[in-house]
Amino acid sequence: MDSIFQQVSVPTLIIIVLLTALVSKRFFTAAAPRMVSQSTVQRVKELIGEKKVFVASKTYCPYCQATLKTLFEDLKFPQSKAVVLQLNTMSDGQEIQDALYEINGQKTVPNIYIDGKHIGGNSDLQELNSSGKLAKLLE
Numbered sequence: 001m002d003s004i005f006q007q008v009s010v011p012t013l014i015i016i017v018l019l020t021a022l023v024s025k026r027f028f029t030a031a032a033p034r035m036v037s038q039s040t041v042q043r044v045k046e047l048i049g050e051k052k053v054f055v056a057s058k059t060y061c062p063y064c065q066a067t068l069k070t071l072f073e074d075l076k077f078p079q080s081k082a083v084v085l086q087l088n089t090m091s092d093g094q095e096i097q098d099a100l101y102e103i104n105g106q107k108t109v110p111n112i113y114i115d116g117k118h119i120g121g122n123s124d125l126q127e128l129n130s131s132g133k134l135a136k137l138l139e
């Protein structure tokens with residue numbers, strides 16, 4: 001009896017190899033980064049610049065709660081001078097988070113800006129607070 005390689009023609013083998021490569025690429029390649037519309041990126045940039053402080057937050061996130069406590073309770077920064085987005089309560093919250101990632105490369109919340117300058121997350125904010133720099137930035 002002929003071996004399988006003698007029974008299958010070369011063009012058929014090539015097609016099998018190509019199909020296998022295609023299927024394995026589809027199943028094993030990491031998901032492509034989500035596409036973000038440029039209009040969302042633009043809107044997020046406007047939100048960042050709208051007030052002195054911008055915080056993208058999530059209601060259940062302990063780091064976000066710590067940031068909001070530091071800003072609004074400990075340092076008594078007026079909430080009226082801040083844009084706080086609770087992304088998990090917004091229908092386009094994931095898209096806003098993706099846009100923030102495109103803008104500043106940070107994936108996590110809280111995602112904090114002061115005077116349009118990217119501060120980072122809660123640990124960055126707490127560091128600024130410990131060194132006394134945060135109160136000055138908020139003046």
Ligand SMILES: N[C@@H](CCC(=O)N[C@@H](CS)C(=O)NCC(=O)O)C(=O)O
Pocket residue numbers: 058060061062063064107108109110120121122123124
């Ligand atoms: N080191 C970060 C930790 C922030 C963090 O881990 N946040 C979580 C939520 S509590 C997060 O963003 N997870 C991913 C997500 O919600 O998309 C900081 O200090 O801000």
